[in-house]
Amino acid sequence: MNFANFRKPQRYIGNEWNVIKKSPSGKISFCLCYPDLYELGMSNLGMHIVYGLLNQHPDLFCERTFMPAEDLSTYLREKNKPLFSLETKKPLNEFEIIGFHLGCELNFTNVLHILTLGLIPAKAKDRKQQIVVGGGVANPEPLSEFIDVFYLGEFEEVADDFVKVIRKYKDKESRLRALAEIEGFYVPKFYEVNFVDGGYDFRRKYEYARLPLKRVYVKDLDRAFVPQSWLTPHTEIIHDRIPIEIARGCPNRCSFCQAQALYAPYRERKIATIQNILKVAYEKSGYENFSFLGLSASDYSQIEELIDLCSDYCQNRRIGLSLPSLRASDIVGRLYRKLSKLKKASLTIAIEAARAPLRESLNKRIGTKILFEAAKILKSVGAKSIKIYFMYGFPQENEEDLLAIGEFLKSLSRSSHIKLNVSINAFIPKPFSLAEGFLMQSETVLNKKREVIIKNLPQRSRVSVTFSSIQRSIFEAIVSGSDREFGKVIYRAYSKGVCFDGNRENFSWPTWQESMVQEKVDPKDYLNRQAKNFPWSFINSKP
Numbered sequence: 001m002n003f004a005n006f007r008k009p010q011r012y013i014g015n016e017w018n019v020i021k022k023s024p025s026g027k028i029s030f031c032l033c034y035p036d037l038y039e040l041g042m043s044n045l046g047m048h049i050v051y052g053l054l055n056q057h058p059d060l061f062c063e064r065t066f067m068p069a070e071d072l073s074t075y076l077r078e079k080n081k082p083l084f085s086l087e088t089k090k091p092l093n094e095f096e097i098i099g100f101h102l103g104c105e106l107n108f109t110n111v112l113h114i115l116t117l118g119l120i121p122a123k124a125k126d127r128k129q130q131i132v133v134g135g136g137v138a139n140p141e142p143l144s145e146f147i148d149v150f151y152l153g154e155f156e157e158v159a160d161d162f163v164k165v166i167r168k169y170k171d172k173e174s175r176l177r178a179l180a181e182i183e184g185f186y187v188p189k190f191y192e193v194n195f196v197d198g199g200y201d202f203r204r205k206y207e208y209a210r211l212p213l214k215r216v217y218v219k220d221l222d223r224a225f226v227p228q229s230w231l232t233p234h235t236e237i238i239h240d241r242i243p244i245e246i247a248r249g250c251p252n253r254c255s256f257c258q259a260q261a262l263y264a265p266y267r268e269r270k271i272a273t274i275q276n277i278l279k280v281a282y283e284k285s286g287y288e289n290f291s292f293l294g295l296s297a298s299d300y301s302q303i304e305e306l307i308d309l310c311s312d313y314c315q316n317r318r319i320g321l322s323l324p325s326l327r328a329s330d331i332v333g334r335l336y337r338k339l340s341k342l343k344k345a346s347l348t349i350a351i352e353a354a355r356a357p358l359r360e361s362l363n364k365r366i367g368t369k370i371l372f373e374a375a376k377i378l379k380s381v382g383a384k385s386i387k388i389y390f391m392y393g394f395p396q397e398n399e400e401d402l403l404a405i406g407e408f409l410k411s412l413s414r415s416s417h418i419k420l421n422v423s424i425n426a427f428i429p430k431p432f433s434l435a436e437g438f439l440m441q442s443e444t445v446l447n448k449k450r451e452v453i454i455k456n457l458p459q460r461s462r463v464s465v466t467f468s469s470i471q472r473s474i475f476e477a478i479v480s481g482s483d484r485e486f487g488k489v490i491y492r493a494y495s496k497g498v499c500f501d502g503n504r505e506n507f508s509w510p511t512w513q514e515s516m517v518q519e520k521v522d523p524k525d526y527l528n529r530q531a532k533n534f535p536w537s538f539i540n541s542k543p
Contacts, residue, residue: 001089006072008069011069011235012038013234014064018285020055026059027061028096030099031099032051032101033066035114036110036502039235041066049225052225053156063088065083066086073113073499083114091119093119093130097166100135105476106501107500107502110500120132122491124145124146124148124189128172133151134149135150135155137150139481139482140536141482142490144487146487146490148187151186154218158185176190177206186213189205190209191209193484195483198532199533200483200535200538202538213538213539214539215262217543218248221245222270226245229284230242230284241290246274246293246294247267247269249264249295250263251299254352255435256394258430258432261433268302271305274310275309278313279313282319288319288320291321292322349389350389351366351368353390354368354408358396368408375412383418384418387423390405391424392405392449405424405453409457409463418462420464421464424453424466424467426441430480432541440474443470446474471509472504474523478527498515
């Protein structure tokens with residue numbers, strides 16, 4: 001196949017720096033799939049971790065594939081050729097295990113497209129020997145018809161157990177049964193779910209299946225696997241830098257935040273561990289840009305010392321080191337004099353609400369006066385912009401809260417003289433968040449609220465505002481809160497060609513509405529949430 005015939009052939013060539021190629025003879029074959037384009041998948045830290053983690057085992061080879069763009073997808077379908085791995089161009093249907101990263105509900109149809117492009121049946125019941133594994137998803141139920149086994153939580157904690165099972169057992173049923181006995185794995189077909197007396201009744205079919213299920217997490221972040229020979233693309237990707245995870249989880253308890261629950265408990269890496277990761281990754285990859293990764297980097301308890309120790313190493317080698325997410329209070333306080341050492345100091349802040357009473361009701365503890373001071377400091381050390389997130393559609397908000405967004409941005413722009421990149425999104429009640437039982441507001445109500453916000457926004461060149469699609473947000477609320485029945489809708493929409501819904505321009509709300517009608521699924525069942533419990537209530541996410 002001549003990849004020069006396709007747009008961005010670097011997406012499919014696969015000969016990146018530090019790529020892992022093994023002889024397949026006598027080895028377990030695993031293909032790691034990301035249901036979006038190469039540029040997004042290669043920016044995902046989890047993909048790098050799982051790829052390196054599995055390839056540590058000498059009797060297993062792990063290769064990768066990504067959702068191909070439309071030109072290659074069309075070619076494969078017309079020629080009836082299977083989608084392939086990047087490393088050796090091995091057809092997808094020749095792998096024993098297919099693994100998916102499922103972090104975005106809007107890409108669920110892409111999962112089915114990848115399978116069928118690889119000439120693999122989309123439904124689990126139609127696959128005789130191949131096992132499809134899914135991870136990174138909060139609520140697995142809408143995909144339970146398509147995924148053979150989910151891992152719940154952080155894969156590093158169960159990777160060795162997974163490989164031992166695959167190594168010991170050779171047939172699909174024995175592998176699934178053995179995995180079902182291990183904490184952190186969920187095999188949907190071993191359970192039945194019924195809606196009884198206004199709630200979900202979840203039962204196991206076999207004694208060896210665990211119930212309730214529990215998310216697993218890495219106990220010691222310093223001992224967790226970190227890729228050292230960093231896979232370095234030949235083309236620009238979305239986040240073209242090596243992220244070094246300095247902490248996992250979040251010590252804060254914002255009511256709307258799903259990540260806080262899914263990545264609990266809060267854990268930090270030691271400074272010495274982080275220094276070593278930085279040094280080895282630089283020496284083995286040649287990357288010249290790094291970032292310290294955390295839900296809020298400045299929550300790291302020794303952030304000042306970390307910057308001091310790492311910035312000298314980076315400056316001597318002209319390595320760019322950035323902190324993409326800082327708290328305003330830390331910029332004003334302990335980090336003020338440290339920022340000049342960084343190549344890129346930025347403030348990405350999710351303020352969510354412009355008025356203090358609403359922020360307090362959301363348990364979002366941010367002082368706006370401190371934010372104004374932080375903006376001036378960032379301007380003084382050369383930062384060009386601040387990224388700010390707001391949300392609307394909370395049940396407890398009023399018109400004053402909506403108008404306050406514009407007033408806040410006007411004041412901040414006047415006082416800081418720095419560019420403000422503002423993203424305003426509709427509130428989506430997500431599984432496992434403290435707000436999982438809240439109701440998503442209707443499209444009519446959200447449109448009216450958005451109009452109120454727009455009318456009071458500042459008309460300034462230094463203020464750039466984008467809104468999320470209300471229809472797409474409502475759909476995200478539907479699918480993230482859905483149960484097994486919604487799998488029929490996903491399959492119907494996929495059959496109609498729905499693909500790349502994660503891309504705003506491709507989202508097809510009319511097709512989803514039509515699919516729900518045809519499958520006799522009422523979205524109000526998921527949006528209004530009158531049930532006694534949730535489709536995901538059988539999973540314990542607490543550490």
